[in-house]
Amino acid sequence: MNPQPLALPSADWSAWLADYVGDRLQSASDTLQQLKDGTSRDTATVLRRWNDADIALRGAESAAGLFVEVHPESEVRTLAEELVQQIDRSKTDRNLDRALYDIVAATDSAGLDEVALRMRDHVLRDFRRSGVDRDEKTRTRLREISERLTVLDQDFGRAIRDDVRSVRLAAAQLEGLPADFLAAHPPAEDGLVTVTTDYPDYRPFRTYARDADARRNLTIEFESRGWPANDAVLHEMFELRDEKARLLGYESWPDFDADVKMIGTGNAIPEFIERISTAADAAGRRDLDALLTRRREDDPADTIDRSETGYYMELIRREQFDVDAREVRRYFDFTRVRAGLLEVTGRLFGLEYRPVDVPRWHEDVTAYDVYADGERRGRIYLDLHPRAGKYKHAAQFDLVGGITDRLLPEGVLVCNFPRGLMEHQDVVTLFHEFGHLIHHVLGGRQVWARFSGVATEWDFVEAPSQMLEEWAWDAAILGTFAIDETGTRIPADLVERMRAAKDFGKGITIKTQVGYAAVSYLLHRDRPADHTAAVMQAMERYGMIPGLPGTHFQASFGHLAGYTSAYYTYLWSLVIAKDLFSAFDADDLFDPAVAHRYRDRILAPGGSRDAADLVADFLDRPSGFDAFTAWLDTAPVANAAR
Structure with missing residues (x-):
């Protein structure tokens, strides 16, 4: 078969989206009904029909979920929100359907290959985690909670986008x-x-x-965006999540959420937070002392707040490491950076990106077909500049999940970069997010929709993207596209100074991430009456830099929707990312043997194996903590370059 990319409309997006989602919802409903009505319920037929319905539901969910966040027309975004609610109701109905559960549970696991058996086990697990085995009253309440949480998630995100x-x-x-x-x-x-x-x-x-x-x-x-609208939203969201977890037999939402992640249990989250916090404490204190020392040259103060850290970190890098980010940015013209990103990742993973002129939802969006060995493997869209009503952070969104011989994987990178010169940190972010996009495309050759693309445990999904950041710090690689308006390439010695300067401040950066992880966990575990006070306390304890009085960080902390209590996953994944990167030769980041082994063993399997097994297969050993601690311990004293 020769699967074709999704044909997007050139006009009347509302009609197209309604038809596209409606057709897939109907297809999923019909297929599941056939499964219940059918007389032939052999294992192969049951799993195939389940997968067909899953493909349809995931296709509808991806399209509607994307256009909630990116479409420039408010009417289309509103329609997409309504469609997401319909899709979530359909998924909830499916997962609470006892007749469907009984049909899948009655299948025979004998004769299934390893991935098919994994799919069957995951479907049964999803049923149980939805509450299909509970009494009718409980199932009714779980359905109500699910539908309400969908609305709350939308309210939360919309308040951030629009504010x-x-x-x-x-x-x-x-x-x-x-x-x-x-x-x-x-x-x-x-x-x-x-x-x-x-x-x-x-x-x-x-x-x-x-x-x-x-x-x-x-x-x-x-840090006040989304306030006060999101205060009530978050309170209700946390209470409903907790109620759902308890109805399903868990002690708390973090316990429910962690049960299907690498970390395993909710109680392991604070243990991990404390471990990382302790590991980063010395580096963080060195960084904080350096910031305070520099600030006292301007103002005899004993503290520093969140409005000052970025400024004084930049001053120290400029004065003590001879790196002026205002000068550095002249080498990072957006158009050249985008072209360089494609060239670097194409060379690394053996890919070719061919621009395609196809309908898009906004003129800023660029589209490329992705080829490997002359064969089209997927399509990507890059939507990289801010506009009204658009998602405010940076993320990769699915448009189509890849299915072997049926659907080409299609993904969308959604960021908010300037149109002219970029900060180098923006370049790092672009490489990071593109790591997700490549994972979606290369992991999109799966028989089962359940495992297509970035479908591993959620506390692993950041590791491939965090590792790809390393390619944005290599002098030889940056020299291929970091060119100023005079045609001068970024000097290698400047990149080396940038690398030294970036090592300063990582202690505080990690401690800040620990603070965010604690916020996401504690707000869900404790559900305090005063979220702002709890956030301030957590950031002061773990983050080293306390929040600003009068601000309400949690109201625009978008990860409280998608990541819920599991923001720790960024740090968990970072530990793995440093270990993965240790397999590469830092002097030759394009070594094809390592790069292609990484592509084939980490990215291409999608979610078809446990993440721990993917990592062990690539490293020839289980993942460990040593590479992370070694990286953290290299943080320089701030005045080392004086």
Whole structure:
């Protein structure tokens, strides 16, 4: 067979989306009904029909879920939200259908290959985790909770997307910002300049602006997004998740959520948090002492807050490591970076990206077909600039899940980068997110929809993308696309200084991530009456840099929707990522033997094997902690480059 990419419309997106989702919902319903009505219920027939329905449901879910976040027309986003609710109701009905469960449970596992057996086991596990074996009253309540949580997740995300805040400043308050930023922010007729909380404004401003009050005011606005609307949303969300977990026999939501992750149990989450926090403590304290020492040169203070860390980290890197990010960014023109990303990942994984002129939902979006050995393997869309109503962070979204000989995998990268010069950190983020996209495409040759693409345990999914960040720090690799407007390539010695400078601050970075992990876990475990107070306490204990008074970080902490209590997964995955990277030769990151073994053993299997087994297969040993601690211990003293 020769599967073709999904044909998107050139107009009338609402009609297309309604028809596309409606057709798949009907197909899934018909297939499941045939399964219940059928007289032939041999194992092969049951699993095949289940998979057919799963393919249809996942296709509907991917399309509707994507366009909630990216479509420029509010009517299409609203329709997509309504369709997501319909899809989730269909999935809930399926997973609470006792007749369907009995049919699948009655199948014979004998004769199934390893992956088919895994699929059967996962389907039965999903049934049980949905509550199919509970009494009718409990199943009814679980259905109500599921439907309400879908609405709450949408309310939470919409409040963040739509709440773009700004500060208005005198032109003098932009002192320190790069020339291209100033050119893009001319004063209005009243002489004031508007700076927003969108990333292309916020990140450079908090890094370079010399005006401490302006930095603080913008940070307060940034960390108040979604407030107060999301306060009530989060309270209800956490209570319903807890109720669901208890109805299913778990002590708490973290216990329910961790049961299908590598970490295994909810109680293991705080143990892991403490382990990472302890490991990063010395490096974090060194970083904090350096920041405070530098700040005291400007202001005799004993503390530093979240509006100041980025600015003083940048000052230290500039003054003590001879790295000025304002100068570095001149080498990272967006168009060249995007082309370089494709060239680097294509060479690394043996891929070719061919631009295609197809309908897209916005003119900013670019599309490419992905080829390996002359064969089309999938399609990717890059939607990389901010706009009104669009998802505000950076993520990879599925459009189509790949199925062997039936569907080509299609994924979408959704980010918020500037159109001109990029911060190097933006380049790192782009490589990170592209790691997810490649995982979706290369892992998209699966018989079973359940395992297509990024379908491993959730505390592993960040590891491949975190590892790919390393390619954005290599001097030879950056030299292929980091070129300024005069045609000068980024000097290798500058990249080496950048690498030294990046090692400063990673202690605080890890401690901050520990703080976020604690927030996501503790809000779910304890469900405190005052979320803001709990967040402030957690960040002060674990994050080293306390939150700003009057802010409500949790109201725009989007991961509380998708990742729920499991934000720890970023750190869990980072430990694995450092171990995976240890298999590569740092002096030759394009070594095809290692790169292709990684591609074939980590990415290509999708979710068809446990993540621990994938890692052990690639490393020829179980994953360990040593590479992470060795990396953490290399953090330099800030004045080492004086």
